[in-house]
Amino acid sequence: MNEQLHRLVKHTLAQGVGARVFPLRWENRRIWVKQAVPPKTKGWHRLQRFAASITGIALLRPTVSPGGQAGLESEAATLRKLASLGVLVPDLIDVGENWIAIGDNGRILQSCMEDDVHKGDDDAIRRQVVSAGAALAGLHGNGVAHGAPLLRNMTLRDDSQIGFIDFEEDPNAKMPLIDAQARDILLFVFSIQREFKKRPELLRSGWKAYMEAVGEDAPQLVPLRKVIRFLRPVYLILRPFRRWLGTDALNGLWAYRTLRKSLYR
Incomplete structure (x- = not known):
């Protein structure tokens, strides 16, 4: 001390x-x-536990700090x-x-990308999304999961490498590793979609960088495909009503569509 x-x-x-x-x-x-902050357990987390138990999808389990x-x-x-x-x-x-x-681990990646949006530097934005996808693949390659690999929980260091912050949640203790990593993927692609709603090519670039790094036979893709299959009826029900959906629901639909097209080519 x-x-x-x-x-x-x-x-x-x-x-x-x-x-x-x-x-x-x-x-x-x-x-x-x-x-420190108080525990964040809410009613939504009880619903998550229930959904995980009846569907058998471990990555639905809550990972609250x-x-x-x-x-x-x-x-x-x-x-x-x-x-x-x-x-x-x-x-x-x-x-x-x-x-x-x-x-200090560098600047928040999301803030860096927002600055590049204002500058109109599309090449820098795409380069950072690709780096983020590769960095998440590297993290998973070390046999761990992050828990919340959003763009705001990644950093851009002076040497242009991507770092990670904010490890309050510990998915590794709540579910099998491959499920925790599959959950990471869902949160990562949703974060890109949420930040760049009108730039679907950036979501595809980040996802492609991840896939190229881990390979199509990566074990974490097994539970990911399972949850994508499980969500297909929800997607089909919501798609006709997308003009009335909220922003997060729409972002979820587009992120889902990108993953499904890639995983079920």
Whole structure:
């Protein structure tokens, strides 16, 4: 335990920071302090458990963080494990009472891509989507799953490599690895679709990069195909009503269609 860092964090919190995650200068570099939050279990998670039990689809199981100190300790353990595997994650600096301190892992990928949209730099956007797909494949190749590999939970480092942040959820403890990785894929492609609604080629590019890296016989594609088959009736029912659907439902339909076309060619 670094007593000076603990005093600095305690003093900063006493001043009121107004954010759950906030930066600090420590040993001549920027670090981030992340505070604990209460458990996030909701009624929706009970519905997820029920759906997983009656369908036999493990990836539907909820992976909510336990919250509190236990949630922080879980994230710290995940960061240590991933760092030992060579995954680009923030270095764990210290664990305090209801907070953890981590190093800086680069700019948020989603923010970088939004900046490139404003600049009109289509080549940079496509390059980053492809890099993100390959990076997720690399993470899975190390025998782990992320839990929420959204564009906002990926980082773009100074060396142009993609890193990962935010490991509050631990799907690896809630379901078989291949199911957790299949769930990662669904969340990843949905995140691209949600960010770039009118750019379906970007979704296809990110998905193609992932597939090229893992191969068509990757074991995580087995449960992914199963859930795609399961969702087909839902897709067929909703498709005629798409003009009346909300944004997330529409994004889900388009992401589903891209995966189905690829997996069932």
